[in-house]
Every structure is written in C-alpha cells, then in structure tokens.
Amino acid sequence: MTTEPVGGPSSVHRIAGHLVLGLLSLLCVFPIYWLYATSLRVPGDVSELSPLPWPLSTDNYADALEKNDVAAMLLNTGIVAVLSAFGQLLVGLLAAYAFAAWRFPLQRLIYLLFVGTWLVPFQATMLPNYVLLARLGLLETLAGVIVPNLCSALGVLLLREHLKSFPKELLDAARMDGRSSWTALWTVVVPALRPALAALGILLAITAWNEYFWPAMVLQRSNAVVQLGLRSFMGTEGNDWGPLMATAGLACLPVFALYLVLQRHIVNAFVRSGLK
Amino acid sequence: MRRSLFAAGAAAMLALVTAACGLGSSDAGSEGNTGPVPELGADQRVSIVFESYNFGQAGAWTDTFNELIAAFEKEHPNISVTAQKPQGNSANPATDTISSLQSQLTAGSPPDVVQLGFSDLDFTVNQLGAKALDDLVGENAVQANFDGEEYPYAEAARKLGDWDGKTYGVPFVFSTPMLYYNKQLFSQAGLDPEQAPAKWSEVRDSAKAVAGRTGKDGVYVDCLTKAAKDWCFQSIVRSNGGRVISQDRSKLTFAEQPVVEVVSTMQDMVKGGAMPNLTQMQAVEAFARGDLGMIVESSAIQGTFLKGAGDEWELGAGAMPSFEGTQAVPTNSGAALFVFSADQAKQRAGWELIKFLTSERAYTTIASKIGYLPLRTGLVEDPDGLKSWAEQNPYLEPNLEQLGRLEPWVSMPGTSYLQIRDGMMEAVENVVFQGADAEATLRAEQGELSKLLPGGGR
Numbered sequence: 001m002t003t004e005p006v007g008g009p010s011s012v013h014r015i016a017g018h019l020v021l022g023l024l025s026l027l028c029v030f031p032i033y034w035l036y037a038t039s040l041r042v043p044g045d046v047s048e049l050s051p052l053p054w055p056l057s058t059d060n061y062a063d064a065l066e067k068n069d070v071a072a073m074l075l076n077t078g079i080v081a082v083l084s085a086f087g088q089l090l091v092g093l094l095a096a097y098a099f100a101a102w103r104f105p106l107q108r109l110i111y112l113l114f115v116g117t118w119l120v121p122f123q124a125t126m127l128p129n130y131v132l133l134a135r136l137g138l139l140e141t142l143a144g145v146i147v148p149n150l151c152s153a154l155g156v157l158l159l160r161e162h163l164k165s166f167p168k169e170l171l172d173a174a175r176m177d178g179r180s181s182w183t184a185l186w187t188v189v190v191p192a193l194r195p196a197l198a199a200l201g202i203l204l205a206i207t208a209w210n211e212y213f214w215p216a217m218v219l220q221r222s223n224a225v226v227q228l229g230l231r232s233f234m235g236t237e238g239n240d241w242g243p244l245m246a247t248a249g250l251a252c253l254p255v256f257a258l259y260l261v262l263q264r265h266i267v268n269a270f271v272r273s274g275l276k
Numbered sequence: 277m278r279r280s281l282f283a284a285g286a287a288a289m290l291a292l293v294t295a296a297c298g299l300g301s302s303d304a305g306s307e308g309n310t311g312p313v314p315e316l317g318a319d320q321r322v323s324i325v326f327e328s329y330n331f332g333q334a335g336a337w338t339d340t341f342n343e344l345i346a347a348f349e350k351e352h353p354n355i356s357v358t359a360q361k362p363q364g365n366s367a368n369p370a371t372d373t374i375s376s377l378q379s380q381l382t383a384g385s386p387p388d389v390v391q392l393g394f395s396d397l398d399f400t401v402n403q404l405g406a407k408a409l410d411d412l413v414g415e416n417a418v419q420a421n422f423d424g425e426e427y428p429y430a431e432a433a434r435k436l437g438d439w440d441g442k443t444y445g446v447p448f449v450f451s452t453p454m455l456y457y458n459k460q461l462f463s464q465a466g467l468d469p470e471q472a473p474a475k476w477s478e479v480r481d482s483a484k485a486v487a488g489r490t491g492k493d494g495v496y497v498d499c500l501t502k503a504a505k506d507w508c509f510q511s512i513v514r515s516n517g518g519r520v521i522s523q524d525r526s527k528l529t530f531a532e533q534p535v536v537e538v539v540s541t542m543q544d545m546v547k548g549g550a551m552p553n554l555t556q557m558q559a560v561e562a563f564a565r566g567d568l569g570m571i572v573e574s575s576a577i578q579g580t581f582l583k584g585a586g587d588e589w590e591l592g593a594g595a596m597p598s599f600e601g602t603q604a605v606p607t608n609s610g611a612a613l614f615v616f617s618a619d620q621a622k623q624r625a626g627w628e629l630i631k632f633l634t635s636e637r638a639y640t641t642i643a644s645k646i647g648y649l650p651l652r653t654g655l656v657e658d659p660d661g662l663k664s665w666a667e668q669n670p671y672l673e674p675n676l677e678q679l680g681r682l683e684p685w686v687s688m689p690g691t692s693y694l695q696i697r698d699g700m701m702e703a704v705e706n707v708v709f710q711g712a713d714a715e716a717t718l719r720a721e722q723g724e725l726s727k728l729l730p731g732g733g734r
Binding site: 043 | 327329332333334335337338358359360361362363364365367368369370376379382383384385557560561564565576577579580583584586587588646
C-alpha cells in the first residue's frame with residue numbers, strides 16, 4: 001500500500017527534484033555565507049580563499065563601527081525605507097481604490113499615464129528631480145531621498161489588479177449600511193487586502209532599503225544611509241573589504257528580520273495572486 | 277479632444293524638460309575678471325564648498341581631510357568650508373568627479389573648489405569653465421605658492437595643471453606607476469629578492485620563473501584595460517618612444533609602430549603564460565593575497581599591498597621598467613585643485629583653501645597619515661617634516677626618483693575625450709587579453725575614434 005497520490009512523481013524524480021533545488025539553494029546562499037565568512041576573518045586574511053574562516057575575529061566589525069556611525073546609518077535607512085514604503089502604499093491604495101471602485105471621465109487615460117511613468121527610466125527623470133530638490137532646499141536631507149519616491153506605479157498597478165477581483169457587492173452592502181466610501185475603504189477594503197499590502201509593503205521597503213543611486217545623488221555631504229556607508233570603504237586606493245563586508249552583514253539583518261516577521265503574509269499574497 | 281489633450285501634455289513635458297536642461301548653464305565658462313580678486317576683509321564672512329573624492333572614502337582619508345579643514349577654519353575664522361564627495365554611483369568616487377560637477381553646474385550651484393584628475397584637464401578648462409588662477413590672484417601669487425615657505429614643488433609637478441600658459445589647477449595628490457613584487461615568491465623562484473627587474477625582458481623572464489617554479493601567477497601590468505584608464509599605458513608607450521596622440525593633440529597616433537610593439541610585447545606575455553588574464557580588481561586582490569609575483573601599479577595602492585602582505589610576505593618595489601636601450605618615462609596619475617566659483621569673495625576664499633591644502637604643513641599631515649607622495653619633495657629631508665616617515669618607507673625612493681623623469685599624462689581633446697580614451701583602452705585590452713591582432717585592431721580603432729576628435733581629426 002502506498003500513500004503517494006495517483007499519478008504523482010516517482011521517488012526518483014522527487015529525489016532528483018530535491019537535489020536540483022538543494023543545489024540552487026546552495027548557489028543562492030553561498031554569496032551570503034561568503035559575506036559573513038569574510039567579515040569574520042582576521043583583517044589580514046580578508047583576501048584568503050579558504051572556505052572556513054579561522055581563527056574567527058570581530059575586528060572587522062569593530063573597524064567598521066569605528067570608521068562609520070553604522071547605528072545612525074541603519075536608523076536613517078530604516079526611516080527612509082519605512083516612510084517611502086508607507087507613502088507608496090498609501091498613494092497606491094487610494095489610486096487603486098479610485099480606479100477599481102469608480103467610473104469617471106478619462107479613467108483609462110489617467111491609468112495609462114500611471115503605467116507610463118513606469119516606462120520612463122529613472123535616469124531620465126533624475127536631473128529634473130535633482131533640480132527641483134535644489135530649488136526646494138531639500139538636498140542633503142532624508143526628505144530629499146523620500147519625497148520623489150512617494151508614488152510607485154508598481155504599487156498602483158498591483159493593488160488595482162487585486163481590487164479588480166474584489167467583490168463589488170461588498171462595497172454596495174457597505175454603502176447600504178450607510179458607510180461612506182472613505183469608511184468603506186478602511187473597514188472593508190483594507191482588511192481584505194492585508195496580505196497584498198504586506199507583500200507589497202515589504203517589497204517596497206526592501207527596494208527603498210537597498211536604494212543606492214538616488215541617495216548617492218542627494219546626500220553628497222554625508223554617508224547618512226547604509227548603502228552610501230558601504231561605498232565609503234571603496235576608493236582610489238583600493239577596497240577595504242573587511243569593514244565593507246561587516247557593514248554589509250549588518251545591513252542585511254534588519255531586512256532579514258522584516259522578512260521573517262511578515263513571511264506568512266507574503267507567501268499568502270503570492271499564492272493568491274498566482275491562483276487568480 | 278483626445279488629440280488636443282495629448283498635444284497639451286506633450287507641450288507641458290517639453291516645457292519641463294527644456295526648463296530643466298537650461299538651468300544653470302549660463303555660468304559655466306564665464307570669465308571677465310580684469311584683475312586679481314580683492315583680498316577678504318578681516319570681518320568679511322565667506323562660506324565655500326569643497327568637493328573632493330577623498331571624502332568618499334572612510335577612515336584615514338576622510339579623517340585626515342576633516343582635520344585639515346578644521347585647521348584651515350581655525351586659521352581663517354571668517355571662512356567656513358563645507359566638504360562633500362562627488363555625487364554618483366560608481367564604486368570609486370574618483371570616477372564620478374566630472375559628472376558630479378556637470379550636474380551641479382546644471383542645477384546652478386557648482387562647488388567652489390574641486391579636486392579633479394589630470395586626464396580631465398582639457399574638459400575641465402574648456403568645457404566646465406574652471407577659473408584661471410593666474411587671472412584670479414595673479415601669476416606671482418600662484419608661483420609664490422609653488423615656491424612655498426621653505427620647500428618648493430618638484431619641478432615636474434608645477435605645470436601639470438597648466439593650460440595655454442596659465443595655471444588653472446594646483447597639482448595636489450599624485451602617484452607614479454611602480455613595479456611591486458613579492459620577495460618571498462622571488463626567493464622561491466630562485467630570483468634575487470633584493471633586485472627589482474628593471475627591463476621589460478627581465479620582467480617577462482622573472483614572471484615565467486615565478487609561474488614555472490612556484491605555481492603562482494607571474495606579473496600583471498595594470499595599464500592595459502579600460503578600467504585602468506590610459507595613464508600608465510601612456511607611460512609604457514612613451515618609454516618605447518611612441519605617443520598615443522600627436523604632440524599638438526590633433527591626431528591619434530596609437531596605431532603607430534612603437535605602440536603596436538608595446539601592445540604586442542604585452543600580448544606575448546599573456547600568450548607565454550607570464551601574465552594571467554585577470555581583471556584589475558582580481559589582480560590587485562591576488563597580489564595582496566600573495567598569489568601573484570609582480571604587479572605594475574599606481575603607488576597609491578601601496579597601502580593595500582602592505583596590509584595584504586602583513587607578516588606573511590614582504591613587499592618589494594622598483595621603478596617603472598624600461599625597454600632595451602631606453603629609459604622609462606613615468607607619467608603621473610592624480611588630481612589638482614580648481615576654482616569654479618563665480619563670486620569674487622568665494623574665489624579668494626577658495627584660493628586661501630588651496631594654498632593651505634598645498635602648504636608644507638598640510639603635505640606633512642597628508643603624507644604621514646594617508647601615504648600620498650608629498651609634492652614638496654624637500655620635506656622628506658626635514659627632521660621636523662617627513663624625514664622619519666621617509667626613513668620608515670623604503671618604497672618612497674623609487675617613487676621620488678621617478679619624479680625627475682616625469683612626463684604629464686596627456687588628456688584627450690574635445691567633448692568626447694572619455695569615449696576616445698575608453699575606446700583606445702578597449703582595443704588594447706582586446707589585443708593583450710583576447711588575442712586580437714595588434715596592428716589591425718589598433719588601426720581600425722584609431723580610424724573610428726579619430727572621428728570623435730574636434731574637427732573630426734582632420
């Protein structure tokens with residue numbers, strides 16, 4: 001007697017599948033292992049190629065903390081990531097709600113304009129954005145990093161797609177209950193969209209956390225965010241790999257923690273989107 | 277209706293784009309000073325911005341420069357300096373200097389004093405509008421600064437920031453190409469660890485010995501790729517009597533026989549197993565790790581090698597190798613300080629900062645804390661200056677010795693100077709590391725790149 005489903009893969013195929021997946025996982029994990037391995041080597045051994053770092057040393061972490069204010073960098077990067085993601089979610093939610101729940105003139109054109117902004121490469125809008133920030137006096141500030149990124153076309157697109165399959169009857173019922181469209185948004189739509197909002201939120205927060213190009217333009221006088229701090233260990237006179245890897249290792253931890261906390265929602269959201 | 281909406285949208289976009297592109301372009305290149313800018317009054321407060329790639333690197337670089345800026349502000353209480361690194365996303369902030377300056381000029385707020393590389397000199401003066409220091413403060417003041425209080429600039433370094441007979445930039449930081457080698461690997465290969473190879477033929481033979489007897493790689497010449505730029509390629513070419521561009525800078529000449537010989541010699545080293553096919557970064561890391569016998573590299577990287585060597589192997593250094601019967605011609609990499617401010621008070625304050633940063637005192641601090649070559653070379657004899665530092669630094673001597681034979685790194689002309697430089701180095705890289713035919717490849721590339729010269733190279 002067997003417990004395998006009829007027509008399921010044979011055990012040979014299953015083992016082969018697991019082997020391939022295991023190898024792929026190793027390939028994905030290896031750079032992260034190497035990052036932490038290098039960061040834990042004795043400073044004189046950072047160029048060594050031995051797979052196991054020995055003896056272990058935290059000198060590179062001490063060096064990184066001495067040369068840069070890593071705690072402040074992580075805090076600033078966290079502020080930028082959270083505010084950018086929050087702003088993009090809010091704008092995305094309101095825009096998607098409008099597109100999905102109402103019919104209004106030029107709706108398609110306006111939606112296409114939103115989509116269109118996704119097609120314009122950042123490099124094309126970079127200079128006008130920079131000039132605008134200079135005029136607003138927002139250069140060298142965290143606000144300068146956040147404000148031009150408060151709207152994400154991706155957020156609008158994704159949430160609109162989710163809202164399109166949201167049953168209109170629920171909105172009608174809420175209206176018959178006497179709820180305003182604003183109340184209906186927060187009491188009916190948002191609770192139903194929670195997995196999608198969590199998945200999108202983490203995606204946007206990680207993108208903002210890893211953003212390097214725009215902060216490098218705006219924050220010229222400091223290394224206020226961690227991605228700029230990483231670059232400060234590279235230069236004309238060679239790269240300082242030890243503290244660079246130590247800072248990169250520290251920069252990965254908050255993102256990893258965020259993923260662990262929100263993992264269930266993310267898997268949920270992707271499974272649901274895939275089933276549609 | 278739909279069409280008119282699109283037309284209105286397109287017009288609005290066009291207006292936005294043109295407005296954005298037009299901003300700030302009026303200032304670049306403006307001259308108009310009729311005499312030296314006035315000295316600052318004792319109670320005249322001025323704020324200036326100083327942009328240097330040294331602020332992009334944490335540790336000794338940023339710390340030393342912050343220390344110098346603080347000392348300057350203490351000495352000049354009426355001038356406050358805001359330091360910044362170039363904008364941009366390159367791993368090496370020194371490669372972002374020009375694009376950073378361009379975008380700030382576009383935004384209408386260029387920094388007042390900027391540290392820029394010598395290979396950008398033509399573009400810096402003729403396109404970006406650096407101010408001629410001779411016009412701002414007078415030729416005598418500029419020359420008096422070179423003469424210094426006690427120790428003058430090395431003769432070869434004085435004119436590196438000059439254009440058409442005027443000084444635009446004061447040379448500031450500086451390095452020459454050196455041959456570094458691993459004494460342990462030399463001993464293991466049966467070579468004299470106290471004797472650096474002086475000729476390219478000796479470099480090739482030593483590299484083959486290291487590769488054959490130790491199993492490590494022989495030599496890497498970090499002058500032959502696009503990533504290396506062309507500063508030390510020019511040095512090797514000049515050492516063989518050639519030039520990559522004619523002396524009047526009107527014609528590219530990197531397909532001529534002396535250059536073809538140089539590139540073929542390097543290709544032979546790769547084909548013969550003396551030189552590994554590595555990227556610049558791989559080679560620097562391999563040498564620091566002790567896996568490479570020799571490397572021709574900028575003296576600026578020496579700190580990385582000393583750190584990598586630690587207690588495990590000993591670093592040796594020699595001057596740039598020469599070809600048979602000729603003397604090597606070293607070129608320099610490095611940067612000078614330029615003034616971009618349009619405001620007279622800021623121009624004067626900028627000049628005060630330049631004088632301070634190139635003073636005996638500043639060079640003593642910079643050389644001892646960062647390791648840069650002091651351009652006031654007499655300081656290495658001064659017991660109160662850098663004498664003890666020089667005695668502890670046995671690699672300094674070949675570097676100083678090369679200064680006497682130095683030729684400037686020639687910048688390519690016109691607005692497409694970077695494409696010309698990069699295109700030439702890509703062709704060299706193709707020949708040396710990919711095995712392309714030297715003469716045909718260089719000739720074809722020279723023909724193409726000549727079209728980018730001002731006037732199409734005619």
